[in-house]
Structures are given as structure tokens and as C-alpha cells.
Amino acid sequence: MRMLAIAGTRPEAVKLAPVVAALAREPQVKPLLCLTGQHRDLIAGPLSFFGLAPDFDLDLMEPGQPIGRLLGRAIAAIDEVLVKARPDRVIVQGDTTTALAAATAAFHRSIPVAHVEAGLRTYAARAPFPEEMNRRAIALMADLHFAPTPLAKAQLAAERLNGRVFVTGNSGIDALFMVRDRLAADPALRAEAEAALAIPPGRRLVLVTAHRRESLGAPFLAICEAVAALAKRDDVEIVWPLHPNPALTAAAGEALRRAPNVRLVAPLDLAAFVHAMTRADLILTDSGGVQEEAAALGRPVLVLRDTTERPEGIAAGLATLVGTDPERIATAATQLLDAPAAPRPADIYGDGGAARRIVDGLMGRDVAAFAPAPAGREPLRTIG
Numbered sequence: 001m002r003m004l005a006i007a008g009t010r011p012e013a014v015k016l017a018p019v020v021a022a023l024a025r026e027p028q029v030k031p032l033l034c035l036t037g038q039h040r041d042l043i044a045g046p047l048s049f050f051g052l053a054p055d056f057d058l059d060l061m062e063p064g065q066p067i068g069r070l071l072g073r074a075i076a077a078i079d080e081v082l083v084k085a086r087p088d089r090v091i092v093q094g095d096t097t098t099a100l101a102a103a104t105a106a107f108h109r110s111i112p113v114a115h116v117e118a119g120l121r122t123y124a125a126r127a128p129f130p131e132e133m134n135r136r137a138i139a140l141m142a143d144l145h146f147a148p149t150p151l152a153k154a155q156l157a158a159e160r161l162n163g164r165v166f167v168t169g170n171s172g173i174d175a176l177f178m179v180r181d182r183l184a185a186d187p188a189l190r191a192e193a194e195a196a197l198a199i200p201p202g203r204r205l206v207l208v209t210a211h212r213r214e215s216l217g218a219p220f221l222a223i224c225e226a227v228a229a230l231a232k233r234d235d236v237e238i239v240w241p242l243h244p245n246p247a248l249t250a251a252a253g254e255a256l257r258r259a260p261n262v263r264l265v266a267p268l269d270l271a272a273f274v275h276a277m278t279r280a281d282l283i284l285t286d287s288g289g290v291q292e293e294a295a296a297l298g299r300p301v302l303v304l305r306d307t308t309e310r311p312e313g314i315a316a317g318l319a320t321l322v323g324t325d326p327e328r329i330a331t332a333a334t335q336l337l338d339a340p341a342a343p344r345p346a347d348i349y350g351d352g353g354a355a356r357r358i359v360d361g362l363m364g365r366d367v368a369a370f371a372p373a374p375a376g377r378e379p380l381r382t383i384g
């Protein structure tokens, strides 16, 4: 059986890697991997970390390319791959333009589509943009829906979709645990990750990521303003790996150039970023994956958005939705920094067994559903 996984961005590579690796252990399956090149520079690291290499590499990114043009070119290019690769099934992950293009191309060739991380919703068509529309459209074309949580399954059930729904946990948590275990077992890798952070002794680490398309412009400047206000504390070191979007780098550079304890850095490789999250006293983010990973590591998170498709972390008290108002962000950050709590890792998004469940579902075997445990298991051993 030929199964073709299609990925374009860093989070898709991270979340599909455990699935492709688990598929490769199935004797009757030939796993194939196609990259569209949507985040070409960011995807190479996670793929090599998991020992994966693409069978097809489409290199579709053009500087400043409007998203609709990327979508059109990706559908056409993926259609050619489908003709060459003759897959029995296509696997897409999440909600990117690549995932929508791949599902659309496969659907129109009548090739069955499996959707990993199905059922996440904000029910706000433009938040996140265009991801909310992408994931809803993919759901209409898929016949296997791998929902990470019971809530995601319930949301899919309400949409009366075709096909079968399985609750698997998020495969991103499988990847996170693999990276965490590798860091724990490899002192040199850990030392390298710590050196990349270079936190002055006695300072607490605040880790920031922000790149959502709907935050570009005024909301992004407001986030910078909040970070500048937080940087007035002399007990924090703020590390902000910036997405390589020239508009973001220029705006953050301008707004934060006078704050000596704010370091705007290039995206960290996955091991360094996981190490940073493990060690962070506070995480500010608008990323989806980082919300999940922070919950699994028990690190406090402020979500820099007005809405989230991951309400489980908010309900468990592990994350707080603060929007992009600078005062609200700075106040919430101050509260968390002034009253530090012990790490509270929670298996709400996954337990590390998602890839196994997804492969069971792909192979037509019974799937033992993921049942999230509430927050509060024993803290993880601190790394480093």
C-alpha cells in the first residue's frame, strides 16, 4: 500500500514525522513524503532530526507570493505528484495552505484523504486566517479524521461529515517527547541548546513567538509594546525566535532595539526550542503547536490571540487567552512571574501514542482511543 504524506511548513514536519516513521515500520506499506516548500528553510531541521528525507520536493515558495497563488500552484504541482506516485491514500496534517492544496488535489483524483489533527475549530472564519477555513474545508474532503482530543471529535460529529473519526492525541506531543528524551540522553545536545540560549545567571527566561497572519500590523506592534514593557524588569531575559518574515523582523527590531535584555533571534532548531520551553519561566505565543507543547511540559503560557482552537489548555488553567492589548499582556505576565508555580505537565493534548493510533486507523485496525488525563501529574525531571 502506498501512502503519501504531504507537508509544507515546520509544524507539519514536526507533527507528521512520528506518523511517517511509524508507517515505515508497517511491512505492507510504502510511505512516501512530499514537501511543497512552503517553509523551505524551517522544515529541513525537523526532518533531519527525525531521519526523514522527502521523495518529492516541489520548492513552490516565491518571495512575497500571495497565499491564493501559492494555493493554486500547490494544487497543480501536487496533482502531478499524485500521477507519478500513484498513492492509495494521501495524508495531510492540520490547516496550512499545503494541507488544503493536498487534500483538494487528492479529492479531485478520488484518492482517499486522511486528516491528522482534525476537528480543531474557533468558528471564526478569519481567526486564524486562513487556517480556520483550511481545516474546515479539509474535513469535507477527508474520509479518515484523526481528532487529537475528545472535543475535536465532538466538533466533527456536529458537522455530519463523511468517514470515520478517531481520537488519537496530537502527534506533535509524540514528537515533543522524542525530542525531550533525546535531550535527556545526550548531554552534548543539551549543552548546545543551553549555549544557544545564553541566559545570564540569575535571570528568568521569557520565551516569545508570534507570527500569525491576522496579527500582522497593529496587533504585532502591540505585542512588541508589551514585550518592551516586560523588559523593564531586570530579572528577565526575553528570547524571541522570529519567524523569517521581513515585515515582522523589521517591526520587532525597531520596537525593541532599546531593550538590552530582549534578544530577537533566528528560529531555533527544534531541540533548542524544546529545551528553551522546558526551561522557560513564561511563554508568550500565538502559535498553535507551542500551546500544546507548553501544556505537555507544564510551562505557563499567555496566548497572544483573541480566540484559540485549543481551549483545553485554557479550561485546565494551563494557558490564558490575553489577546494583543499591551497592558493586558504585561499585567498577566507580571502576575505569573511574581507568583511562580511548580511545573504542571498535563496530558490534555496527547500522551505520546498518537502516531501508533493513527497508523492503526490507517491500516483498518481497531484504535484504542486517547483519553486525556487532567492536569497535575508529577512534574517532569528538569533538563539541564
Ligand SMILES: CC(=O)N[C@H]1[C@@H](OP(=O)(O)OP(=O)(O)OC[C@H]2O[C@@H](n3ccc(=O)[nH]c3=O)[C@H](O)[C@@H]2O)O[C@H](CO)[C@@H](O)[C@@H]1O
Binding pocket: 009, 010, 011, 012, 014, 093, 094, 095, 096, 099, 117, 120, 128, 131, 172, 209, 241, 266, 267, 268, 269, 270, 271, 273, 274, 286, 287, 288, 289, 290, 293
Ligand atoms: C494557530 C494555528 O492555526 N496554527 C497552525 C499552524 O501551526 P503553529 O502555529 O503551531 O506553527 P509554528 O510555526 O508556531 O510552529 C510550531 C512548531 O515549531 C517549533 N518551533 C517554534 C519556534 C522555533 O524557534 N523553533 C521551533 O522548532 C515548535 O516547537 C512547534 O513544534 O500549523 C499547524 C500545522 O498544520 C497547525 O497544527 C496549527 O493549528
